[in-house]
Amino acid sequence: MSFAASGALDPRGPAARAIADLWWLMVVLGAATFVVFAVVLIGGLVRGSASAEDPGDERPSRLILLGGVALPSVVLIIVLGFTVRTMHTIPNAAPEGALQIEVVGHQWWWEIRYPNGVISANEVHIPAGRPVRLELTTADVIHSFWVPALAGKMDLVPGRSNTLWIDTDRPGVYEGQCAEFCGLQHAKMRLLAVAEPEGRFSEWLARQRAPAATPGSPSADEGQQVFAGVGCASCHTVRGTAADGTGGPDLTHLASRRTLAAATVPNTPEHLEVWVTDPHAIKEGVEMPATELDERQRRELIEYLEGLR
Ligand code: HEC
């Protein structure tokens, strides 16, 4: 799957832009240093072979002091200065009107909690043009939240809460990735940040606030019985029904999400069917058991889940 913007070098927000500028400065200084070094080295090789007979001066030359000590120090001090400046550019106090969203890391998915009580997974919706303050915690091990196009990385550490500001003026879907090794499926612990104009964001949030849609057909209704009967409800919440498990993602509005299993596969009926019967085929070792279902149960369950808009 690939979405519009994903790279740290394609910044779409002020924090990411400041970080990208710093990166370019380091590339330019690094390249310039390399060119100076290469010229001196080649010059030395040429001269060295021309005057091979001459034992030369054994004392450290001014060139070594300048090129080996002074020049690197100057370059590193410049980089340090700009790094400190970049750290100050990225806000660490609440900007006016910031929206607060909680992100809880789990092996291997993201729980997202909005101020109005909505709980979702793996998709952080934000209003474009308004700063967002993320409160980052973890339910198990250390994870790291990273949406390269929007901001730097921030760890989710057991027993504490870290904050990260994300901010973009450009609506779009931005890819993110857990950036701290957190176990077997760390690589498949991805997420999407979905930035929408304020009005559309509010509509989305209001829709997510609603309880789950009631099954729209008799077979979807059967599907809901299957969901309750085979134990899905012990790990998953579907608000407005008896299902109130918390071991896995909230499924109240599952069908409104773009992906399944932490942005591992697109949210299509085909992938959903594979996931529900054998999640390990998509994500080996995942904390969800495979479930034996007959043909009819499977069809009804998928119909029910597809109706959770
Ligand atoms: C032991 C707890 C457990 C049980 C039982 C369980 N699940 Fe899950 N489920 C999880 C976990 C944990 C995840 C997150 C996996 C990941 O992405 O790493 C998950 C993910 C999902 C997802 C993907 C959600 C998303 O937004 O990515 C769906 C759909 C799902 N489960 C449906 C079901 C159904 C249907 C059943 C019953 C047949 C079921 N689950 C049984 C724990 C469970």
Ligand SMILES: [Cu+2]
């Ligand atoms: Cu990880």
